[in-house]
Amino acid sequence: MTPVPDRGPVHPPASLSPGLLDLGRRVELRLPELLPPADQRPEAVHQAMRYALTSPGKRLRPILTLVVADLFGVGSRSDRSTRVLDIACGIEMVHACSLILDDLPAMDDAALRRGRPTVHRAFGEAVALLAALALLNRAYALVAEAAHHLPAKRYTAEDMIHHLAAAIGSHGLIGGQALDLSSSPEELDLERLEFIHSHKTGALFMAAGELGAMAADAKRNELELIARYAKNLGLAFQISDDLLDVLSTPEEAGKDVGQDTLKVTFVKRLGVAGAQTLEAELLGFAVASLEPLGKKAEPLREIARFVQHRRR
Numbered sequence: 001m002t003p004v005p006d007r008g009p010v011h012p013p014a015s016l017s018p019g020l021l022d023l024g025r026r027v028e029l030r031l032p033e034l035l036p037p038a039d040q041r042p043e044a045v046h047q048a049m050r051y052a053l054t055s056p057g058k059r060l061r062p063i064l065t066l067v068v069a070d071l072f073g074v075g076s077r078s079d080r081s082t083r084v085l086d087i088a089c090g091i092e093m094v095h096a097c098s099l100i101l102d103d104l105p106a107m108d109d110a111a112l113r114r115g116r117p118t119v120h121r122a123f124g125e126a127v128a129l130l131a132a133l134a135l136l137n138r139a140y141a142l143v144a145e146a147a148h149h150l151p152a153k154r155y156t157a158e159d160m161i162h163h164l165a166a167a168i169g170s171h172g173l174i175g176g177q178a179l180d181l182s183s184s185p186e187e188l189d190l191e192r193l194e195f196i197h198s199h200k201t202g203a204l205f206m207a208a209g210e211l212g213a214m215a216a217d218a219k220r221n222e223l224e225l226i227a228r229y230a231k232n233l234g235l236a237f238q239i240s241d242d243l244l245d246v247l248s249t250p251e252e253a254g255k256d257v258g259q260d261t262l263k264v265t266f267v268k269r270l271g272v273a274g275a276q277t278l279e280a281e282l283l284g285f286a287v288a289s290l291e292p293l294g295k296k297a298e299p300l301r302e303i304a305r306f307v308q309h310r311r312r
């Protein structure tokens with residue numbers, strides 16, 4: 001067996017703080033309530049939606065939405081906070097949709113996700129595709145309804161939906177994924193790598209942060225700070241994902257590892273140490289953009305530390 005380079009000693013931020021884990025639990029309690037009953041027709045699609053959405057993920061994107069909304073004054077007990085929770089859950093539905101599609105034989109052909117068989121392995125490809133599309137549509141409907149009920153000053157429900165749709169479309173996740181799939185392992189120029197990663201992964205982190213800020217009616221300049229933070233965080237997150245692919249085990253990561261041999265990644269272009277340095281630099285940029293927000297942005301700094309030290 002080839003020796004695996006060590007990621008170094010496990011650091012405390014390998015896990016999130018109890019406060020952030022609690023936000024993840026709020027999301028996990030709400031998610032199943034937002035889905036059609038599993039025994040309602042078409043049963044297989046509804047079961048697959050539930051299987052994909054409620055399997056044990058880190059909930060990092062919806063946590064980001066909730067933390068940002070909280071930073072700009074949405075408490076945890078107002079009517080507004082219930083709407084923000086639904087928007088955060090909508091973001092997690094988009095993420096679950098993207099994972100189902102990414103795992104399909106036509107894409108990564110993955111067998112394991114979140115410690116379980118991938119959706120197409122458990123339900124078949126046709127049901128997996130339909131469940132992914134149903135989750136995406138549920139997400140749009142949910143965000144539209146929640147945003148419609150927010151007291152709008154600076155941003156309308158239409159602004160928020162438009163933002164989300166742009167993050168997902170051919171100039172967002174779909175665009176990044178398309179370029180990823182069509183790039184050969186030799187095409188490792190940094191501009192292409194950055195395009196792929198900031199679109200296929202960064203765009204949803206940006207939307208998660210931005211929708212949290214918009215839902216909280218943050219000022220335009222505050223929204224921009226959050227966008228800058230989330231853009232760098234999202235890119236760093238994808239680098240940490242690529243690092244886990246070479247440094248982790250399926251048991252630890254809960255998904256297939258060593259799968260990136262045919263893919264274009266920063267690890268391949270810069271090596272493990274180079275990718276770790278770039279990841280740390282990007283997280284440094286992310287944290288630097290929080291400067292004007294002072295101490296109240298501490299949970300966002302914590303998320304950045306978590307990304308750097310995570311093991312799954």
Ligand code: GRG
Nearest residue numbers: 057058097098099101102173174177200201241
């Ligand atoms: C229509 C939404 C939509 C997408 C179509 C398939 C596709 C385009 C994009 C794929 C995007 C993708 C899956 C990028 C990888 C992102 C990534 C690093 C996922 C792992 O995220 P974690 O670690 O997973 O947060 P958990 O399981 O913890 O939620």
